[in-house]
Amino acid sequence: MHIPDGFLNAQTWAPAYLLSAGAIGYSIKKSREELNERQVPRLGVMAAFIFAAQMVNFPVIAGVASGHLLGAALAAIMLGPWSACIIISTVLAIQMLFFGDGGITALGANMFNMAVMGVLAAYLVYGLLSRILPGSMGRNASVFLAAWFSVMAAALMASLELGLSHSVHQVSFGFILKGMLGVHTLIGLGEGLITVAVVKFMEKIGFAGGKGAGEGVSRS
Secondary structure, rough: OOOOOOOOHHHHHEEEEEHHHHHHHHHHHHHHHOOOOHHHHHHHHHHHHHHHHHHHEEEEEOOEEEEEOOHHHHHHHHHHHHHHHHHHHHHHHHHHHHOOOOOOOOOHHHHHHHHHHHHHHHHHHHHHHHHHHHHHHHHHHHHHHHHHHHHHHHHHHHHHHHHHHHHOOOOOOOHHHHHHHHHHHHHHHHHHHHHHHHHHHHOOOOOOOOOOOHHOOOOO
């Protein structure tokens, strides 16, 4: 899902940079208002965990496609949307600079897709479902679906950006959308299972902080 350089035209990647910058700036402002000194180290721990977890790929289609943890839902559920946006944006920037995952011109789009839309989708889905699905099974289902929808939202935005860019006009938008969403439907299943397992583990060790979705996970 990391879009490389050359796949987006300037009319697409430039506005994406502006949207991402605005979202990150607002997230920083809100995080400063909500986080205390005790909670700040949790952001570093979560960012380090997601960064390490993203380095591990799991097979989706044998010999054809693989996926890795996005982490947007995990961060949003455990720490709230503002901290999650900052964490995922930071991870994406480090991956681009040091590992070549995604291009510098496409960084704003990748951040918008995964750190903004992915986080927002996860936060909204979890916030809604956790209120109407009771018990432990309901919580697990809420976490799983939040993670799945976060992947699909990010994939959908990437498809739209690719479809809007002149560099891929020789390929139909329908073909791009079908391919992206088809593969990421399966990747989302892996994302959901991993996120449920990690959230349950972090809940057991008492890792929860921030405001927003994280409050729902920390309840007994």
